[in-house]
Every structure is written in C-alpha cells, then in structure tokens.
Amino acid sequence: MTLQLQAPSLGASISSFVSPLRRSTHRFVIRAKAEPTDKSVEIMRKFSEQYARKSGTYFCVDKGVTSVVIKGLADHKDSLGAPLCPCRHYDDKPAEAGQGFWNCPCVPMRERKECHCMLFLTPENDFAGKEQTISLEEIKESTANM
Amino acid sequence: MAASTFPLRSSRALQNPLLSPFLSSHSHLNPTPRPLLSFPFRLRPKTGVKLPNGPPRSFKIFSVRESNAPPVTRDSWEKSVINSEIPVLVEFYASWCGPCRMVHRVIDEISVEYAGKLNCFVLNADIDLQIAEDYEIKAVPVVLLFKNGKKCDTVVGTMPKEFYIAAIERVLKQ
Numbered sequence: 452m453t454l455q456l457q458a459p460s461l462g463a464s465i466s467s468f469v470s471p472l473r474r475s476t477h478r479f480v481i482r483a484k485a486e487p488t489d490k491s492v493e494i495m496r497k498f499s500e501q502y503a504r505k506s507g508t509y510f511c512v513d514k515g516v517t518s519v520v521i522k523g524l525a526d527h528k529d530s531l532g533a534p535l536c537p538c539r540h541y542d543d544k545p546a547e548a549g550q551g552f553w554n555c556p557c558v559p560m561r562e563r564k565e566c567h568c569m570l571f572l573t574p575e576n577d578f579a580g581k582e583q584t585i586s587l588e589e590i591k592e593s594t595a596n597m
Numbered sequence: 598m599a600a601s602t603f604p605l606r607s608s609r610a611l612q613n614p615l616l617s618p619f620l621s622s623h624s625h626l627n628p629t630p631r632p633l634l635s636f637p638f639r640l641r642p643k644t645g646v647k648l649p650n651g652p653p654r655s656f657k658i659f660s661v662r663e664s665n666a667p668p669v670t671r672d673s674w675e676k677s678v679i680n681s682e683i684p685v686l687v688e689f690y691a692s693w694c695g696p697c698r699m700v701h702r703v704i705d706e707i708s709v710e711y712a713g714k715l716n717c718f719v720l721n722a723d724i725d726l727q728i729a730e731d732y733e734i735k736a737v738p739v740v741l742l743f744k745n746g747k748k749c750d751t752v753v754g755t756m757p758k759e760f761y762i763a764a765i766e767r768v769l770k771q
Contacts, residue, residue: 516695539691
C-alpha cells in the first residue's frame with residue numbers, strides 16, 4: 452500500500468494537537484465496520500503487550516476497552532497500512548497515517564505516556580488494571596457481540 | 598443507589614478521574630469531594646463470573662455493546678439538534694474507540710434520568726464526517742451540549758458521570 456504524504460511537515464502542531472494537514476478533497480467513503488484480519492489483531496496484540504511492558508504501563512481494568520482499541524488499531528493497519536489511533540477523528544485518514552503523529556504509539560504517548568484511548572495507562576491512573584497481557588481469546592470474547 | 602445501576606466493584610476508580618489538560622477542557626472543575634458515584638467502570642469480575650446480585654446476562658457482552666441512545670445523522674441533525682425545543686447532548690464516537698463505550702454507558706443512564714429535559718444522541722464521526730468537521734472534532738469520545746441550537750459546552754475524553762451531570766446542570770440553568 453502506498454501512502455500519500457500530503458503535509459509538508461509536522462511543524463509545531465504538538466501543542467495544539469491540531470493536525471497540520473489541510474482539508475483535502477473529502478473522501479466520503481463509508482466503510483462498513485468490517486472485522487480486522489486475525490493476523491493484524493495478533494500483531495497489534497503482541498505490540499500492545501510489549502509496549503505496555505516497555506513503557507511500564509497497564510491495560511484498563513475493563514479489558515473490553517483494551518480489546519476494542521487493539522481491534523481498531525488492527526483495522527487501521529489493514530486499511531491504511533499503519534496503526535492509526537482509533538480514538539481520534541481525522542479529516543483524511545491516509546494522510547494522517549502517512550504523517551505518523553497519531554500512529555500507535557503516538558507522540559503524546561511516547562513523550563508523556565498519554566494515551567487517551569486508554570490502551571496504555573500509568574499505574575497511578577485510576578482506570579489502570581494490573582495486567583500487561585491480553586490473550587487473543589480475551590479479545591475475541593469481549594468483542595464477540597459488537 | 599438506584600436499582601438500575603450496575604453492580605459496582607469499585608467506585609474508587611472514579612474519585613480521581615482521568616484528568617489531564619490534554620483530555621479535558623474542564624479539569625479546573627474537579628475534584629468535587631467524594632461524590633456519589635454510580636458509573637460502573639468495573640464491569641467484569643477479576644476472576645469467575647459470580648457477583649452478588651449480578652444480572653444474569655453476560656458482562657463481557659455488556660462491556661462492549663453499542664449505545665442505547667438514538668443515533669443522529671446529518672439528515673436528522675437540523676431537526677433533532679438545532680431545532681430542538683429542549684437542550685441536546687450529542688456524544689461523538691468512532692467505531693473502534695474503546696473508551697467511547699464507557700461513555701456510552703454513562704450517556705445511556707443520563708438519557709433516562711433526564712428524559713423530557715434533555716435529548717441525548719450519539720453520532721458516529723466515521724460516518725458523519727461533515728458534522729464532525731463542522732464542530733472541529735479531533736479526539737473522541739467527546740460530548741457536546743446544545744441549547745437553542747448553539748453549542749454551549751464540550752466535555753472531551755472519558756469522564757465520570759458526575760462530570761457530565763455538572764455540565765448538563767450548568768446548561769439547564771443558563
């Protein structure tokens with residue numbers, strides 16, 4: 452998959468969290484919420500476990516939240532080629548994925564351990580559970596009725 | 598505590614909600630001293646499935662279900678939100694946003710408790726791109742409050758129920 456990089460540069464957009472990407476031609480492509488591939492779910496599951504350990508963060512007490520986010524990352528990996536954060540709204544997803552700011556782990560996570568998707572929570576966060584592992588079965592089970 | 602409230606495993610999690618400037622436009626409002634908490638964050642027991650007084654249905658299904666609040670779309674936006682006689686709450690969400698599902702549960706409760714005083718809707722920002730852009734939606738979940746067709750408050754991120762209630766009360770009193 453080729454990704455179009457439309458933004459000239461990231462610039463100083465970090466403080467405002469506003470994408471530097473200008474509105475491009477709207478892509479009114481409405482995709483049905485298809486299931487991500489098992490392969491991508493497994494890649495993102497493993498990535499999540501590894502990154503939680505590496506960053507000293509924990510999954511949410513409600514692993515349903517974790518599961519949905521992992522599937523969302525997998526879905527974006529399938530459709531965009533990059534695990535774009537599923538908890539943001541983008542005018543132009545392919546351009547955002549190419550630009551990379553919100554590809555998981557996003558810049559706020561890497562710099563300040565801020566994950567508003569609640570995938571990686573610091574131990575003192577009141578939503579944090581005690582686990583850094585999640586099985587494929589758990590993901591499937593908790594998202595079975597979506 | 599209301600009978601409709603889901604069994605609480607722990608309310609401690611809500612007393613110091615996730616509050617960072619990044620997430621919230623209202624962080625200055627908190628904390629309120631030990632509010633009565635009813636937002637069920639811990640839906641699944643850590644081990645086993647036996648909860649005292651637990652409902653017979655499965656927790657795991659409950660924990661990720663879609664919202665009960667009716668959806669609003671571009672076609673119904675004008676009628677349901679802009680021209681509404683009473684204040685309106687709209688939760689913008691995305692299909693694969695985990696924390697949005699936590700907020701769905703809160704909005705479900707609020708829509709029942711405020712029936713007749715506040716209309717609650719959910720909007721899928723993945724589908725209604727134009728409305729999401731009109732209101733400059735960046736992060737989801739985000740809850741917008743409307744009165745007389747105008748947006749008058751915004752709550753970004755995943756907040757405890759009391760946080761939304763406080764915002765709603767302010768709007769209703771305006």
